[in-house]
Amino acid sequence: MIVLGIESTAHTFGVGIADEEGRILANINAIYVPRGGGILPREAARHHFLVADKVLRRALKVANVKLRDLDAIAIALGPGMGPCLRVGALMARALAVKLNRPLVPVNHCVAHIEIARLTTQSQDPLVVYISGGNTIISAFAEGRYRIFGETLDIALGNFLDTLARELGLPQPGVPQVEALASKGTKIIELPYIVKGQDMSFSGLLTAALRKLKEGIRVEDLCLSVVEYAYAMLAEVAERALAHTRKKELVLTGGVARSKRLQEVLRQVAEEHDAVFKVVPDEYAGDNGAMIAWTGVLAFRHGITIPIEKSYVKQRWRLDEVEVPWRS
Ligand code: AMP
Ligand code: MG
Numbered sequence: 001m002i003v004l005g006i007e008s009t010a011h012t013f014g015v016g017i018a019d020e021e022g023r024i025l026a027n028i029n030a031i032y033v034p035r036g037g038g039i040l041p042r043e044a045a046r047h048h049f050l051v052a053d054k055v056l057r058r059a060l061k062v063a064n065v066k067l068r069d070l071d072a073i074a075i076a077l078g079p080g081m082g083p084c085l086r087v088g089a090l091m092a093r094a095l096a097v098k099l100n101r102p103l104v105p106v107n108h109c110v111a112h113i114e115i116a117r118l119t120t121q122s123q124d125p126l127v128v129y130i131s132g133g134n135t136i137i138s139a140f141a142e143g144r145y146r147i148f149g150e151t152l153d154i155a156l157g158n159f160l161d162t163l164a165r166e167l168g169l170p171q172p173g174v175p176q177v178e179a180l181a182s183k184g185t186k187i188i189e190l191p192y193i194v195k196g197q198d199m200s201f202s203g204l205l206t207a208a209l210r211k212l213k214e215g216i217r218v219e220d221l222c223l224s225v226v227e228y229a230y231a232m233l234a235e236v237a238e239r240a241l242a243h244t245r246k247k248e249l250v251l252t253g254g255v256a257r258s259k260r261l262q263e264v265l266r267q268v269a270e271e272h273d274a275v276f277k278v279v280p281d282e283y284a285g286d287n288g289a290m291i292a293w294t295g296v297l298a299f300r301h302g303i304t305i306p307i308e309k310s311y312v313k314q315r316w317r318l319d320e321v322e323v324p325w326r327s
Contacts, residue, residue: 001071003299004059004095005292008088009080009108010133011039013048014288015059017070018296022118025063027282027289028055033171038162045083052091059288067099072304074104074295076111078313080133085312093307102304104295108286109134109318112279113145114297115290116252120277126246128237128265131253131285132157135199137237138318139244140326147319148240149197156229157255159201163208163225167218174255177222181260184223188216192228197239199232230264238268251278254285297325 002025007014014029032047034040060067075092078085096103112134113127126148129136135156137149154162157174164173167180190207193200208225212218241249249269255261256279269276283290301324 001296001299002065002069003072003074003104003292003295004070005074005076005106005288005290005295006088006092007076007108007286007288007291008048008084009076009078010084010286011044012286013051013055013088014286014291015055016288016290016292017059017063017065018289018292020296020300022293022296024289024293025065026059027287028059028062029287030055037165039081041081041083044081045087048084048087052087056091067095070099070101072102072104072295072299073099074106074291074298075310076108076291077105077310078316079108080312080314082312082314085314089310089312093310096307102299103307103310104299104303105305105310106291106294106298107316107318107321109136110145110321110323111290111294112252113138114294115283115287116250116279118293119280119283120250122248122250122277124246125248125250125277126237126241126244126274128233128249128251129253130156130233130251130255130261132161134253135233136318137197137240139240139246140323141244143327144321144323145318148244149199149236152195152198152200153202154205156201156233157253159205159229160225162205166209166212172254174258178226178258178260180219181222181226184217184219184221186220186223187227188220188224190224190228192232194232194235197236199236201229204228226260230261233261234264234268237265238272241268241272241274247274249274249276251276252284256284257281301325
């Protein structure tokens with residue numbers, strides 16, 4: 001079985017191709033980089049529209065498969081930005097109709113988890129999923145990926161990217177902020193906001209920008225912000241690990257590439273006798289391969305969607321999705 005998957009939820013337009021054994025035959029991704037501020041959904045959608053054809057052809061070539069070899073088309077229907085989602089969905093529907101193949105709906109967050117499980121060979125991990133748009137701590141229980149902690153406002157990646165922009169640094173912002181943090185020497189006091197199992201980063205952002213105006217040393221500010229944010233995450237992850245008693249802790253999403261975050265979470269895992277694993281860099285950020293692979297898992301369990309019902313779902317929560325392949 002060969003499934004082609006399309007990712008277009010935010011800044012990345014990606015096409016991946018995967019087979020039933022979990023081999024990734026192609027993973028081609030084109031990333032929209034905003035000129036000034038944050039992602040403009042309509043501009044990102046325009047980028048996706050312009051690169052779609054080239055990315056698709058390249059993926060087929062790299063995988064060495066023909067369109068007629070495909071058994072199903074998987075599409076990330078959400079969560080994400082409406083205009084971006086619609087570009088991928090349009091292409092997926094067109095391919096499904098043209099090839100007379102089923103369309104398989106994939107939730108973007110489930111895909112970040114499944115590609116991490118595949119590539120780190122984890123069975124039943126507690127997952128820490130940190131990206132530009134999401135901050136979620138999740139584990140499988142009773143048929144679904146349940147949420148054991150999330151952000152109440154902005155995502156961790158978005159938070160540090162915004163701070164980077166305010167500091168005049170280029171994107172992606174997280175490694176930029178971390179590079180300055182590594183030259184910091186002093187940790188200042190900032191708001192530490194954890195409510196139950198949920199985190200809030202917007203107060204931290206406001207406070208950081210205020211300190212900046214007051215003339216704090218930028219390196220110290222970055223160090224403080226990064227350490228506060230990762231400590232909040234570690235606290236929530238630790239409680240989730242203690243509660244779920246999972247024996248693996250897996251880090252996924254774009255920010256999984258952070259060495260400092262890896263270090264902090266590895267310590268949490270070790271204290272609870274859990275094995276710590278990180279998704280490989282190639283599959284950390286948004287990518288087509290994760291949609292293709294999750295498409296394989298879903299399609300094997302008969303999950304398809306009629307074209308006329310394949311609406312995009314901007315706010316499709318992780319814990320709304322049935323995950324029969326884990327049951
Ligand atoms: P995603 O939305 O999953 O593609 O992830 C995007 C996020 O990953 C952004 O917040 C980036 O700043 C962050 N990011 C990109 N490269 C790195 C890196 N090398 N280390 C840490 N974070 C990164
Ligand atoms: Mg993502």
